[in-house]
Amino acid sequence: MRAVITIAHHTARRFLASIPALLGVLVFTFLMMRVLPGDPAVFFASDPNAGPEEIEQMRKTLGLDRPLPVQMAYYFRDIATGNLGRSMTTGQPVVTDLAERLPASLELTVTALVLALSLALPLGVLAALYPGTLLDHAVRFVCSLGVCVPTFVSGLVLIYVFYVILGIAPDPTGRLGAFDAPPPGITGLLLVDFLIVGDFESWRSALSQLILPASTMALFVLAPLARMTRASMLAVLGSDFIRTAHSLGLSRRKVIITYGLRNALLPVITITGVVFSTMLGANVLVEKVFAWPGVGSYALDALLASDYAPVQGFVLLMASVFVLVNLTVDTLYGIADPRVTIE
Amino acid sequence: MSEYLLRVKDLHVEFTTRNGRVRAVRGVSLALSPGATLGIVGESGSGKSVTAYAITKLLDRAGRITGGSIEFGDSDLVSASYEEMRRLRGPAISMIFQNARGALNPIRTIGQQLVDALSAHRRLSKEKQQERVLDLLAAVMLKDPERILRSYPHQLSGGMCQRAMIALAIACEPQLLIADEPTTGLDVTTQKTVMDLVARLATERKMGVILITHDLGLAARYCQNIAVMQEGVVVETAPATQLFGSPQHPYTRRLVAASPTAHSTLDDLGVDAESDGVPSCRKTLQSPRTSAARPLLTAKDLTKDFSGFRAVDSVSFDIAPGESVGLVGESGSGKSTISRIISRLIDKSQGSVVFDGHDIGDIPASDFHGSEFRRQIQIVFQDPHESLNPRYTAFDCIAHPLRRLDRLIGKRETKRRVEECAERVEFDCALLTRFPHQLSGGQKARVGIARAIATNPRLLILDEPTAALDVSVQAVVLKLLDRLRREEGLSFFFVSHDLNVVRMLCERIIVMASGRVVEEASSLELFRAPQTAYTRELLEAIPSFDPRRMREIG
Structure with a gap:
């Protein structure tokens, strides 16, 4: 209980400490508007x-x-009252547009991240357990492939294979299948909303829409996550307390998961935070390829149309997300590693 | 059932490295009776730890047992499978390690780790487990067990971590405990408590113990039999008294001679010589010190606070020109803080530091590199491996202070001065182009000393300069330091926890505890008649052997 209070206390302090950074972003977006x-x-x-x-x-x-x-x-004052201006292309307030599109981006990014992590962690651990073997090289090959193929290429390849040739995937035209009605906007996350409503048919269809773009992004971020897991796991497996665990006759599973992986996860948490922020902002290409109505493509369209209010709003949103993600990462790190006190 | 608990016969271990195969252990044979204690001594690289890891089959991936047998009870461990070994580790054989804090999982509490160790081999109910865990903590004499259970390793001191490690190792009541340098890095008094604890537990539980150490004194005090290893081979095995009384093998003789004992002088180290019965110390008359001379350095009422914690509390002392002053104390006594204030690496909170009549205590530590006195006060750091820049060659390391502090620019002049420094510390000039990782421990220590004396300082601050070195290398480095001091009239401020080393090198010793000076006396006096209980305790805790007495008994 006391630990929880300490963590909450530290988190609040960290949040206050990140306010100057946010103010800096505000000044920057304001000046940007004057310069453009x-x-x-x-x-x-x-x-x-x-x-x-x-x-x-x-x-x-x-x-x-x-x-x-x-x-x-x-x-x-406008920002404090939630007024980010009006988009001239959509004719709606920027806040409304962003609120509509952010869930789409979030849903895509989070799914991709979960997918990437669930692949990267086992791959990284396996590669670290058998370094220098065929398995290690295979993991390295997959990672290199993922990182060196641009997302729009891998996205198109996936569409070609699964939609055009195999015909398993639905047509890559946004979040909803052609015959599905959008759910009532509760959270804006389709998978969550359909579940709440209990419309499993549409849920499955939304999921099938999501799989290809999420896989495309997951492939792209697989490399940093898996490589980090491998490096970190290798370092941990070589450390003294693993030797101690072996010397006490702990089971192999206990040594690898409880003693090895849990320690190895610490740096992976940090990388995951960075990867998440990057994905959220930089998935424009994936959104474009799959006609995904996310914030990235919204900002890009606005920029091309010289519509500056949405761009400003986007920058501000990304900055806030970045601050929040970092805060979450630090809090998680504080929970995961008792040696760290979040200041 | 054999009469031995453990019997190692003709053990061979090989490591596959980038430079080919290394035969780390070459035909080692050992035997241990149940309940007996065997010491394996030797210097780094002698294969003593590798032997231990081979017995428990905890060798690195690169290491492999290539021959011989390890009989434990009725089974041969060499052919045992992973699962068979796993079941033996803990209930039959367990280990304690050097650097206990690193040997414990940093993100699990001591309690969780103890439960892990127990539940790996026994099915116990929650209450039974809890009871057993508390029993274990009581057995290793940890106070406040409830708090220890909830603590993470970083919240405990080194000595407490080592006790927790011992609790883990004896959790499943093994018949054999292998202790791999269990007290390296601990204070002498902590070392004594930890080793006494191991010895007591071994007797109570009739455990066989293998103690691996580089400290002959420690082995002499706690082991019945000792095996001396050199380059992967056991060169001599004998009962402790016999081994120290009349060492047979030339290497054992060298090792015994190089180990500082309660009676040795610097001249004894490394040579076979009788000592004269009275603890010999640097005689005061050997130093050019005269009582009338102005002290080279005067520290007055030094106080240092670290955010509310008083690390050093009004400490005063003098260092005369050419004098060698030792500062001893346990970790946390404030001795390192003092040495850093005197070296002007950190600022004092109160008090004054007067060097050669100039108050240098008020120059901020961050500006001191620009002061003319930086050249005159130089430091030799603790770990010669860590304190050299890995990207600098030996030449650059020594040339660095010359370039920065003596503003030496000319190439030829720099080369001349660097080679001169290398010669002063007997460092082979041909090695100057090497990087630290290409040098041995002793060579790195020499580079560190050459770097410190490059600017011809008047005061040399030595922060445990030999703590990381093997005894034979330590003996050579100590002799080198003593020669430098006498030949160049340097003053030494020698910080160490090793009282025997301080005694040999220093004329005067200051003993510190919890930030205060407890006692200050000439080395001779301090060893002959310590005035305070704390000093007596320190002196008694030094594990040492007495070759003469051993000879009488043996």
Whole structure:
């Protein structure tokens, strides 16, 4: 109980400590908006034939005639009230768009990560148990393949094999099968929502939509996770306390899992955090290939259309996610390793 | 059933390395009766640990038993399968290791690990298990067992970890306990408690014990029989008294001669010589010290606080020019903190450090490298392996202070000075192009000393400079240090936990405990008539053998 309180205490402290970093991101996105070309007043002036007075008027309403610090204060106030501006391509508030698309990205990333971990951990452990053998080389080969083939290539190959040739996979057109109605938006995560509603038919169909893009991403991040597990596991297996465990006659399973893997997981936790953040932001290519309605492709489309509010929102969202993920990783690390005190 | 508990016959172990096969153990034969204690002594690389790991079949992947037999009771361990060995480890044979903290799982509590050890071989109910675990902790005399159960290894001291390790090893009541350098890195007093504990448990439980150590004194005190190993071969096996009284093999004789004892002087080390009965110390008259001379260094009321914890509490002492002062104490006594303050690597909290009439205590440690006094106060660090930059050749290591502190730029001049330093420490100039990993322990120690004396300092601070070295190498390094001091008029501030070493090298000894000076006296006085109980305890804890007495008994 006391340990739980300590961890909660440390976590709260860590969260407070990450606020400056978030403020820095806010200032950065604000300055980015000033530096990028384009005059929001012209965009927002309703009438295409608006005269200079009307644009001036709009500038006043938007507060663009004020000095920069005042504008920054307005910007902060907007963000504090959850107003990230309006996307011109979708015509909706950016917050609404992001709230709609973030679950799609999260669902894809988390599934891919779980898939990658459930492959990478056993592979890494096996490679570490039999270093230099055929098995070790095979694992190394799979990892190299995963990391050197770009996701859009591996994605297309998977589509070609499983959809075009074998015809097992559904057509790669987003999260929902063609004949499924979207569930009521409870969490936004389709797999969770369909389960809550109890619509198992649609759940299966959503899952089959998810498998190919998730596999594509999992393949890509398999390498860092498996290699890290192997290296860490090798180091741990060579350490003194493993020798002690053997000298006490503990079972092989106990030595490898409880004494070996649990210690080896510590660095893997850190890498997993980094991999997760990277995946969430960098899976644009996978989202594009599979027409997945995620935040990455949303931001890319907005950027191409010179629609800056969504891009800003995206940067802010990613920064927050990054902070949160790091916080989670540190907390997990603190729980997993009693020697670490989270400061 | 044979009369022996363990009988090793003509054991051969090979390691496959990048440079081909290494025959680490070449035809070792040993025998141990039930309840007896056998010491295996030898220097690093002699194959003593490999022999132990071969017996328990815990060799690295690269190691392989290539010949011989290991009879334990009625079974031959060489041909035993993994599962057969697993069932023996714990209830029949178990081990305790050097560096107990590293030998315990860092993320499991002591209690969990004890339960793991028990449940690997016995099915016990939860209550029985708990009861047994508490019994074990009581057996190894750990106070506050409830707290220890919930502790992780990093929350315990080295001595406590070693006791927890012993509790693990005896959890399933083995008949044979192999202790691999169980007290290396522990204080002398802790070493004594741990070894006494092992000896007591062995007698109580009639365990056979194999003690592997490089410390002849320790082996002499705790073992009935001793096997001396050199380069994978047992060169001599004999009862302890006989071995130390009249060593037969030349290597045993060398080893016995190189080990500091309560009576040896530096001149004795490495040569066969009678000592004169009185503990000999550096005689005061040997030093150029005169009472009228201004002290080279004066520390006054030194105090150091680490966030609320007072590590050093108003410590004062002088070091005269050319004098050698020893500072001894157990870990946590504050001796390293003092040496770091004097070396100006950390700042004091209060007090003053006056060097040659200048107050250097107020120069922040972070700026001291720019001070003219940096050249005059140099340090020889504890571990010659760790304190050399692995990417620097021996030449660069020695040249570094010359370039940084003496602002030496010319190539030819640097080369001349570096070679001169190498000669002063008797380091072969042909080895200067080598990297630390290509040098032996003794050679690395020489490079560390050459680096420290490169700028011709007046005060050399030696922080356990021989702790990581084999006895024969230690003897040579100690002699070298003593010669340097006499020839170059250096002052030494020698920090160590090894009282015998300090006694031989220093004229005066300061004893510290919990941040305070407990006693200060000339080495002669301190050993002859220690004034405080703490010093007496320290002196008594030194495991040593007395060749003369052994000779009488043997």
